[in-house]
Amino acid sequence: MSDTLPAATAKAVSFRGGGFAPRPMRWVGVFVFITLIALAEWGTQTGWISSLTLPKPSDVLATFVELYESGLLFKHLAPSLSRLAVGATMGALTGVAVGIMIGLFSHVRAGLVPLVAAIFPIPKIALLPLFVIWFGIGEGSKYALIAFGTFTPTVVATYGAVDNVDRSLIRMGQSFGLSWTSIVRKIVLPGAMPGILSGLRISLAIAIILLVAAEMLGAQYGIGAYILEAGSLYDLERLFAGVVILSLLGVLVSAVIGFLERYLLGWRT
Amino acid sequence: MQIRLERVGHAYDDFEVMRDITLDIPAGKIVCIVGPSGCGKSTLLRFIGGLERPKSGRVLQIGAPPTASLNPLTYIFQDFALLPWRSVAGNISLVLEDHGIRGAKAKAIIDDVLARTKLTDFAKALPKQLSGGMKQRVAIARALAVNPAVMLMDEPLSALDSQTRELLMDDLIGLWARTPFTAVYVTHNLAEAVRLGHSIVVLSRRPGQIREVMHLETPLEDRHFGDADLEAKQKYLWQLMRDEARAADGELLDV
Ligand SMILES: Nc1ncnc2c1ncn2[C@@H]1O[C@H](COP(=O)(O)OP(=O)(O)OP(=O)(O)O)[C@@H](O)[C@H]1O
Ligand SMILES: [Mg+2]
Numbered sequence A: 001m002s003d004t005l006p007a008a009t010a011k012a013v014s015f016r017g018g019g020f021a022p023r024p025m026r027w028v029g030v031f032v033f034i035t036l037i038a039l040a041e042w043g044t045q046t047g048w049i050s051s052l053t054l055p056k057p058s059d060v061l062a063t064f065v066e067l068y069e070s071g072l073l074f075k076h077l078a079p080s081l082s083r084l085a086v087g088a089t090m091g092a093l094t095g096v097a098v099g100i101m102i103g104l105f106s107h108v109r110a111g112l113v114p115l116v117a118a119i120f121p122i123p124k125i126a127l128l129p130l131f132v133i134w135f136g137i138g139e140g141s142k143y144a145l146i147a148f149g150t151f152t153p154t155v156v157a158t159y160g161a162v163d164n165v166d167r168s169l170i171r172m173g174q175s176f177g178l179s180w181t182s183i184v185r186k187i188v189l190p191g192a193m194p195g196i197l198s199g200l201r202i203s204l205a206i207a208i209i210l211l212v213a214a215e216m217l218g219a220q221y222g223i224g225a226y227i228l229e230a231g232s233l234y235d236l237e238r239l240f241a242g243v244v245i246l247s248l249l250g251v252l253v254s255a256v257i258g259f260l261e262r263y264l265l266g267w268r269t
Numbered sequence B: 001m002q003i004r005l006e007r008v009g010h011a012y013d014d015f016e017v018m019r020d021i022t023l024d025i026p027a028g029k030i031v032c033i034v035g036p037s038g039c040g041k042s043t044l045l046r047f048i049g050g051l052e053r054p055k056s057g058r059v060l061q062i063g064a065p066p067t068a069s070l071n072p073l074t075y076i077f078q079d080f081a082l083l084p085w086r087s088v089a090g091n092i093s094l095v096l097e098d099h100g101i102r103g104a105k106a107k108a109i110i111d112d113v114l115a116r117t118k119l120t121d122f123a124k125a126l127p128k129q130l131s132g133g134m135k136q137r138v139a140i141a142r143a144l145a146v147n148p149a150v151m152l153m154d155e156p157l158s159a160l161d162s163q164t165r166e167l168l169m170d171d172l173i174g175l176w177a178r179t180p181f182t183a184v185y186v187t188h189n190l191a192e193a194v195r196l197g198h199s200i201v202v203l204s205r206r207p208g209q210i211r212e213v214m215h216l217e218t219p220l221e222d223r224h225f226g227d228a229d230l231e232a233k234q235k236y237l238w239q240l241m242r243d244e245a246r247a248a249d250g251e252l253l254d255v
Helices: A026-046 A057-069 A072-104 A106-119 A124-135 A139-163 A167-175 A180-214 A223-232 A236-264 B041-049 B088-097 B103-116 B132-145 B162-178 B190-196 B228-254
Strands: B002-012 B015-025 B030-034 B056-062 B073-076 B150-154 B182-186 B199-203 B210-215
Touching: A026 A057, A057 A072, A057 A236, A072 A106, A072 A139, A072 A180, A072 A223, A106 A139, A124 A139, A124 A180, A139 A180, A167 A180, A167 B073, A180 A223, A180 A236, A180 B088, A223 A236, B002 B041, B002 B182, B015 B041, B015 B056, B015 B199, B015 B210, B030 B041, B030 B190, B041 B073, B041 B150, B041 B182, B073 B132, B088 B103, B088 B132, B103 B132, B132 B162, B162 B190, B182 B190, B190 B228, B199 B228, B210 B228
Parallel strands: B030 B182, B030 B199, B073 B150, B150 B182
Antiparallel strands: B002 B015, B002 B056, B199 B210
16 A cells, blocks of 8 residues: 555654753853853953953952952851851741641631732832841841741742642542641642742742842941942942852752752652 | 441532432442442542531441451542652551551551552552552552551542553452452443442432442352453443433533
């Protein structure tokens, strides 16, 4: 049958099934960074980009090395990291806890969802003076600002994740007579973990943003203080050195969450 | 332990789902429930297992469950309901942990039920690594682990292909032959009903009522694929159900 067909009508079926399946390609990201930096270096060296527009990447690096050698880097980094760690941990932990409560209890949901929706769009930076009055000019107000900013996105992500837990698994737990705490601990929490972790990606990035805002007031040391000082002096090299540190911090946080996802969510198909 | 349904009826708001269902589920027998889609079979099973309360009538448990039974009324679900983040052994240990069974004692039970469902080599596998038939065997193993007095099965084989279904039916018959269990088995598939049921309850279309209860005398072990007598029974059931199914189908279109 088929061999009687004229050759002209026989044609390989065209492939259209590819894509939509991200694969890990680690070096492409590095390549993009290097290309952009090399481009900026070349542009500033040749004068194609004026030094007022963009500092030379090599100068930024020199500033960075200087910062490191003078020991100032850690003087700035240490308080920032501890603010970030304390604030983000407080915010994320209460956020996850409140999100789970909203997910589990109708009364809590009815009471808190509108409140969270009302708090979410407030730029937390605008509340900094308020936090200073409440918690003092020291570390307290900084922790509070970062915690508050991390809290709302975490709550929203968490209760969404709890809502998405497969109800048939919960039914299964009940049908085997599992206690309420067992169901929450062994079914709801692990089931919500993917959503909670992807929410944390966003919340922690927001925490880094707010770190700089928190150090606007009354911080002598800290990456934010360093950047703000450089900015007010239009010292672009130092400004960029600070910004690079923040970026690296962001990459680091994202890598940690990526690691957690691989470790905790290996069961996903 | 035996289950008795007394004049069970139910409605969601004023949407009547079932009416006046009176039924005995004798110990050590498998009762199959068949009926057109939407006639309330799953709802009835939820009543029996205490996951939902009927609006009228009662579900009675007659006689105490055996003391060794950790969870007298145990479900096997159509979609398996395995925790994807736990291994096969972990899924079984889940239902033991709440009874304080851990460590060596849990391991003994898990090993035993995995051996009975021929899953010993897969104890450490995650559900995503298993085929559909194996997942359902894990669910059966999990149910066996709690020593149920009554197994409640809601279309347990419907998500599987027909070969796997045949094999699992043989497995279920083998398990029953070793230690007869009481079961309520809901299905769409009349071939399953005549293979596994000691009696078959035919429900009418919604609101579900009992149309007929058929008793099959042939022992489970002697029922074979393609048996003429079973075929005849199946044909008869199909006659009963066809009009109901057709009418039910029409009603769904009207909604
Ligand atoms: N929680 C609920 N709220 C409202 N209506 C429901 C609910 N659960 C089931 N129903 C309705 O009750 C009827 C019976 O549902 P049930 O799932 O028991 O039918 P079934 O016989 O198991 O159907 P199928 O054969 O398709 O599984 C259906 O019409 C369904 O829409
Ligand atoms: Mg059903």
